[in-house]
Amino acid sequence: MSNKVIHALYNDDDILMDAVKKVKAADHHIDEVFTPFPVHGLDKAMGLAPTKIAITAFLYGITGLSFAIWMTNYMMIEDWPQDIGGKPNFSWFSNMPAFVPILFELTIFFAAHLMVITFYMRSRIWPFKSAENPDVRTTDDHFLMEISIHDNEKELKSLLKETGAVEINVIENK
Amino acid sequence: MSSHYEAPIREPLVLGDKSYHDITVDIAKPIEGKANKNWYIAFTISLIAFLWGLGCITFTIGTGIGTWGLNKNIGWAWDITNFVWWVGIGHAGTLISAVLLLFRQRWRMAINRSSEAMTIFAVFQAGLFPIIHMGRPWDAYWVLPIPNQFGSLWVNFNSPLLWDVFAISTYLSVSLVFWWTGLLPDFAMLRDRAIKPFQKKIYALLSFGWSGRAKDWQRFEEVSLVLAGLATPLVLSVHTIVSMDFATSINPGWHSTIFPPYFVAGAIFSGFAMVQTLLGIMRKVTNLENYITRLHVEYMNMVIMLTGGIVAVAYASEFFIAWYTGSPYENFTYMSVGAATGPYGWAFWSLILFNILIPQLLWIRKFRRSFIASFIISIAINIGMWFERFDIIAIVLSKGHLPSTWTRFEPTFVDVGIFIGTIGFFGVLFLLYARTFPVIAQAEVKSIMKVSGENYKKLRDGNHE
Numbered sequence: 310m311s312n313k314v315i316h317a318l319y320n321d322d323d324i325l326m327d328a329v330k331k332v333k334a335a336d337h338h339i340d341e342v343f344t345p346f347p348v349h350g351l352d353k354a355m356g357l358a359p360t361k362i363a364i365t366a367f368l369y370g371i372t373g374l375s376f377a378i379w380m381t382n383y384m385m386i387e388d389w390p391q392d393i394g395g396k397p398n399f400s401w402f403s404n405m406p407a408f409v410p411i412l413f414e415l416t417i418f419f420a421a422h423l424m425v426i427t428f429y430m431r432s433r434i435w436p437f438k439s440a441e442n443p444d445v446r447t448t449d450d451h452f453l454m455e456i457s458i459h460d461n462e463k464e465l466k467s468l469l470k471e472t473g474a475v476e477i478n479v480i481e482n483k
Numbered sequence: 484m485s486s487h488y489e490a491p492i493r494e495p496l497v498l499g500d501k502s503y504h505d506i507t508v509d510i511a512k513p514i515e516g517k518a519n520k521n522w523y524i525a526f527t528i529s530l531i532a533f534l535w536g537l538g539c540i541t542f543t544i545g546t547g548i549g550t551w552g553l554n555k556n557i558g559w560a561w562d563i564t565n566f567v568w569w570v571g572i573g574h575a576g577t578l579i580s581a582v583l584l585l586f587r588q589r590w591r592m593a594i595n596r597s598s599e600a601m602t603i604f605a606v607f608q609a610g611l612f613p614i615i616h617m618g619r620p621w622d623a624y625w626v627l628p629i630p631n632q633f634g635s636l637w638v639n640f641n642s643p644l645l646w647d648v649f650a651i652s653t654y655l656s657v658s659l660v661f662w663w664t665g666l667l668p669d670f671a672m673l674r675d676r677a678i679k680p681f682q683k684k685i686y687a688l689l690s691f692g693w694s695g696r697a698k699d700w701q702r703f704e705e706v707s708l709v710l711a712g713l714a715t716p717l718v719l720s721v722h723t724i725v726s727m728d729f730a731t732s733i734n735p736g737w738h739s740t741i742f743p744p745y746f747v748a749g750a751i752f753s754g755f756a757m758v759q760t761l762l763g764i765m766r767k768v769t770n771l772e773n774y775i776t777r778l779h780v781e782y783m784n785m786v787i788m789l790t791g792g793i794v795a796v797a798y799a800s801e802f803f804i805a806w807y808t809g810s811p812y813e814n815f816t817y818m819s820v821g822a823a824t825g826p827y828g829w830a831f832w833s834l835i836l837f838n839i840l841i842p843q844l845l846w847i848r849k850f851r852r853s854f855i856a857s858f859i860i861s862i863a864i865n866i867g868m869w870f871e872r873f874d875i876i877a878i879v880l881s882k883g884h885l886p887s888t889w890t891r892f893e894p895t896f897v898d899v900g901i902f903i904g905t906i907g908f909f910g911v912l913f914l915l916y917a918r919t920f921p922v923i924a925q926a927e928v929k930s931i932m933k934v935s936g937e938n939y940k941k942l943r944d945g946n947h948e
Contacts, residue, residue, distance in 0.1 A: 342696070343696060343697075344697065344700060345503065345926060345929060346668070346700075346929040347700040347703065347926070348700070348930075349930075351700070352697055352700075352701040355697055357697060357698055357701060360698075360701050360705045362702055362705050362709070363705055363708075363709050366709045381640050384637040384638075384640065385637065385639075388637065389636045391639070393639055394641060396641050404641070408640055410643075410650065410720065411645075411646065413716075414650050414717075417653055417657065417713050417714075417717050417720075418653045418656070418657070421657045421661075421710055421713050422656065422660060424710070425660045425706060428664070428706045429691065431702065432696075432698070432699045432702055432703075433692075434691040434693055435691050435692070436691055437692075438691055438692030439687065439692050440674065440675075440687065440693065442695055445676070446675075447675075447694075448668065448671045448672040448676075448695060449672060449675065449676070450502065
């Protein structure tokens, strides 16, 4: 395993997109791209798999709905049934219309929060986590492409130069 | 550049010759610079108002709800009026970021951050009122469904007041994570620019170590989209449920099936008016005139006209039905001949003036695109929407089913003081936010620069000729 990486910096999203396509066409593996804002189509150009996070939101939503059904049934029907405003409380289903707001809110609550927590965990972002972008300019106006070197430093350098990189650095990893 | 095409007829959303770096500098400037005198004056006034309100809250809790102007027939008045007013204001933020995201409206990017901040701070104020009105705020946790020994054993899931607890806490917490997730890349930008070690530490902590990897952005966009999809029905549900506090009762004037859509429209109406008020000041103070432009003001005014129109139609139908039923009870609802000519006639006519008549000026394009006119009209709507809630609550309760119970509500200085206090608290939070947070979603604005930036549009349109 090589421990040298090359960092190519770009200063425009369109040039970066073309560069990513060229580097992929030359059969190099792009380790990572750091950008200051979402560049549309970059994930596809890099060959990243689509994210499945929306599916998790759906599953969390179902969890929330089930929890709300269990909770209203346990509290209002089984544990301590009360006749409130003549609303029928002998079965969960007949009392259900009054529970719709609770069912709805808990569905949203579970789906939204658990999805965001999943996103934070999967992308490894949380309080006290230190940033991992190799160059501070990548949150401002620069775009950084990271490629591992496998005895092809010269070839890569010239290829990246051709694609319009404004700066090329070779980084020795510890 | 073909992927960045936008019809030349569309006005640019970002003015001036801006590069990506210029946006960074413009957004970071209010945070990195020193506050000016006006900021300190505004902050001091807000703080004094807040402290005065805190004093009134302490007095209320120490002495009892008897310090308010409530009586045995009017058990709800200023507190619930203020609660509904603040919740309504809290509706624009998530609407802007969620609904406008689903509709792919690019103009939302200049205003979403601040209106979401406004939402969160407004919902804080709203939440205070029911808790103070409990009289024993230390027992506020009784509204949570937890096993207990203090009587009713469980909370009542049949009650709209409990639906409110769930709706508002879901709304507040979901809005908060939506806002914070959007803030991460912007906090990261501030972190990477910070020179002072303390500032760097704070923004590093706030940014959760955001690095901006391609995969992170992919997830970020998906999460934003799904959150928008979840938040859209959530926004509509919150004021629907607030309206059910009234609509599920049996008071004439409250027991009305049009309340949910009418309240939601009113909430969006007042929320956009408050965004207009706040941003009208903020764009000047923070020198963001190139980002919050006339076009943004005009678009917001169009939303105000639409929702204001819905509200006006709702008033008209309430008024008509009150008359058409021929029921004597209906003649004392907040929208009736009885109300217009009764002791609260001044409140009725204030509502008509501020909420219906003055906003009609926005049909004139010149006013719609004028910062000053929009600002003044937005203040009128803020007042009008407060009167709407006051009318619905106080006028209806002042004329019960039995004429012998008819009474009036007179606010005490404590009622007024708590309301002023929440405005002060809101001001304190918003002013602190404006000094420490990136007030515009700069990462998102950068992503639309090539589509809607003035310089890029000029460049592109020039090529076509």
